Amino acid sequence: MSYISKPKVAHPGMPKNKLGLTSRDYEGAVSTLCAGCGHDSVTAAIIQAVFELGIEPHMLAKMSGIGCSSKTPAYFVSQSHGFNSVHGRMPSVTTGANAANCDLTYIGVSGDGDSLSIGVGQFVHAIRRNVNMCYVIENNGVYGLTKGQFSASADVGSKAKKGAANNQEPIDPASTALALGATYIARSFSGDKEQLVPLLMGALTHRGFALVDIVSPCVTFNDHEGSTKSYAHTRQFYHHVIDMDYIPPAEEIKAAYAEGDAMPIEMHDGSTIVLRKVDKDYDLSSRASAFKYLRERFNAGEITTGLLYLDESRAEMHELSGNIETPLSQLPFDGLNPGNAELKKLQRRYR
């Protein structure tokens, strides 16, 4: 934990994105999380993803609930509006914000307590509405701020710091999202930036609800032997199924991909993601087979990661409700008010 303010120094040779900004321009306040916290790695990956996508900082909205994970929006892109809401209610605030202004890119950062216990209802219904947002769950299986209680994502048999084993079935955000019809579902690990950054870029670009469930170990309360959300356990049982590369709009696919292994998919904004199948049997366009695969690997004690499901065809919230493309918050009052003559006319029905 540090109270030192971060000096803003950019090396002249630092790479710049299409807006001419460096990654330093996407940083935030100094993290107050524990040293070695997985969440800080996720924050770094988010900074990298947003920088590489060249999102204008003020066109990003950072949303969160309550918990260690929900503090992190303060630690990236300080030139974006942040909304640290109440516990488990980030999805509703984001839904309303998105309803008012569809032009912004929304990233919601949540945790397993925030999304799978107190906020599971809002998590579920944001998926159902297909709110256009990137929904990150920093998943560590434990309540950090209240000192180490199991969360709803703790695996059966996983041990708490003082030795007690969890005996309740975990809620898996990825398979839950799959069952609910989420249109972009990814899982990754805070310690695998190479995999994580493109997954976040795809999620930020995807039109619709994009879930990125990230195993992000809690170094203080859940990184011991016997925990299934520790660094060591995650590294040991980590299983890549589909990795992806993100190709910005109007850029050619230059990297060499072996035939059959790579599958380019065009996103709505004109960018492309190239999927690299690690397991050739995996079909990310089928909810049924994806579910079966995830379940089988889970039963074998493995953590399946990568892009798990993608559907670019489904309409998102605004399209589903037939909304005008101009952000509602920017519509001039004149066009919203029917005027006195219309009021007179209307009232004939009430006589």
Add this chain to the structure above:
Amino acid sequence: MATENDVVIKIGTVNGTGSASANGLLMKSIFRMGVPVVGKNYFPSNIQGLPTWYEIRVTGDGYQSRSNRVDIMVAMNAQTYAQDMAEVVPGGWLIYDSTWPRSQLLNRDDITVLGIPFSKLCNENFAGARARILMKNIAYVGAVAALLGIQLDVITALLEETFAAKAHLIESNMQAIRLGSDYANEHFDCPIATSVKPMDSTSKSIIMDGNTAAGLGCVYAGATVGAWYPITPSTSLMDAFRNFCARYRVDPESGKNKYCVIQAEDELAAIGMVIGASWNGARSFTPTSGPGISLMSEFIGYAYYAEIPTVIFNVQRTGPSTGMPTRTQQCDILSCAYASHGDTKHVLLFPANPEECFYTAPIAFDLSERLQTPVMVLSDLDIGMNDWMVPELEWDENYVPDRGKVLNAEQLEEMDNFYRYLDVDGDGIPYRSLPGVHPRGAYFTRGSGHTKLGAYTENSAEYQEVVDRLLVKWETARSMVPKPDIRYSKFNKAGIITIGSGDGACTEALDRLSAQDIGLNYCRIKAFPFSDEVGEFIQQHDVVYVVEQNRDGQLRTLLINDIEADQTKLVSLLHYNGMPINSGFVVDKVLEEIAKGRAA
């Protein structure tokens, strides 16, 4: 005793049998004759099969509240026959379906019982079970029309308008009207002593319920995002908003909507959506009722502390807990005033009738955006769901929405530093920026302790500075909210204070007391925090009757708490049985108090 245009007709039916349109037809016919009316619907929390009543008060004097008497009972529900008969005033009338015999035990000597074989008439003249049930309702309208002298051509005109697109229904409905009216004319001395005579007192009025008016008000106020979870008695507010939007807010070029209505998964989500949308610059609102306020409370406190405009319509129903969802009360005054944990208090507005529901909507949005805080409009089931005769609505074309202190891109560009919670103007209201406008406007919205510059803090002085500044804002709010409606009589020792739907009953009670040479001054409060005029009114009097519709005297408590009103002067007159308050209650209670020696 012959009376004119002063009669109460109550119709007892079974819910789900389509009697609502028949009752509406009867009331509107009287209204169209130029005679003021009051309609009250007493319905069960049920879809089909339970008793339901509709009460039409014909009031040539143009009063707005219900009456506590029934002159003519149309007892169409055998289940409630005994109860319905008992309610009729001595000298009154009871109409029943004489197709089947009724128990002689239920007779009363002091009323006139009129049997009309509605079922038999309809079975003979209409085919199909559904049509027969529906037409039975229309037939009693015909019978009541004949008994009261309501003009058939007025009814015909109304039916022609209603069924303009379905001509065959006009004829069948008129046939049913004639079945009832012909039978009454043949068998009884029509019209009876209590009759309806044409007047010219309704030409500048409409009949509308408060939820429709509030929904329309939200359209006119420029609201674009509505989120709600269905709850009686507020649901029809969002239905109205959505229907008016479908009419007025579809872009003619693209066919796309210039509004977004979201049915939330619960009230916690509904208020979260409103806060998110308002934070992002849209005028946004949620309609709800008491249980919804309980669920929203955490977020309401957030919006208070993070200073985000939030508009809530609370159409109050009878509590506590589930209470009686289809009955009325003013029982959420305290839970709204202080909703949420910690030190919070919220601006409340109290419309008295549907007309004020319409005009209160833009005021609520203006105040909420100007003050950057939740504003709750406290309506109730009586206002929200009943049909009221109110003056025709007018829209002031010069209205410009007050969006409050929102910095635009140019203003932000010129600033060296933007601090979200700095009281620049000394009125306790800081400046805000909207996302997506300018990188310099960025700030971190949080419900955790923050400094006046917007940074996180656990420092006592920094924390206190902000919550103290919110009190400055509270006093600014006090000067901005609508002032009370104060009326003086010729005496100045005792007064009545009420809010919201208590207005109609109190106004009428003042007339009736005045006729007995009891003069009371009147103060109808329109908002919380209370304007200075409210405190002055209390100070001027020796005794002030506080008339409200809850058990615990919540308004009285709030007066004592907010402006330190002298509690020894404040005498509660409480009506909380779930029925709308009536003037008789107020008159009786005031007289009781006077008899006890409370009045000066």
